[in-house]
Amino acid sequence: MSLKDLFFGNDTENESEETILANEEVKNEETAVNEALVTADMIVGDLIAKHPLAAQFLMECGMGCIYCPASQMESLAEACAVHGIDGEEIVDALNDYLIEHNA
Numbered sequence: 853m854s855l856k857d858l859f860f861g862n863d864t865e866n867e868s869e870e871t872i873l874a875n876e877e878v879k880n881e882e883t884a885v886n887e888a889l890v891t892a893d894m895i896v897g898d899l900i901a902k903h904p905l906a907a908q909f910l911m912e913c914g915m916g917c918i919y920c921p922a923s924q925m926e927s928l929a930e931a932c933a934v935h936g937i938d939g940e941e942i943v944d945a946l947n948d949y950l951i952e953h954n955a
Contacts, residue, residue, distance in 0.1 A: 892929035892939050
């Protein structure tokens with residue numbers, strides 16, 4: 853350890869603290885994104901309540917009756933199956949859409 857390090861601190865210590873803070877920010881962003889993600893087992897009504905932008909997206913995909921009573925008890929996967937739509941494809945596309953629009 854040099855005198856410079858004693859008086860002014862070690863640059864590697866500062867860098868490691870900065871690295872730790874940067875890693876924490878990345879983890880926080882990943883957590884926020886993961887919380888916003890849609891899954892196939894989500895109830896359609898709950899999904900729309902949590903992500904209002906999903907309503908327009910789903911209607912454009914051919915699910916025009918997303919506000920029907922069944923949406924309060926039907927999962928997204930079940931609703932897609934009723935409409936002859938690939939549920940996993942919709943989930944992936946909807947997640948991309950919501951991330952893109954920061955919903």
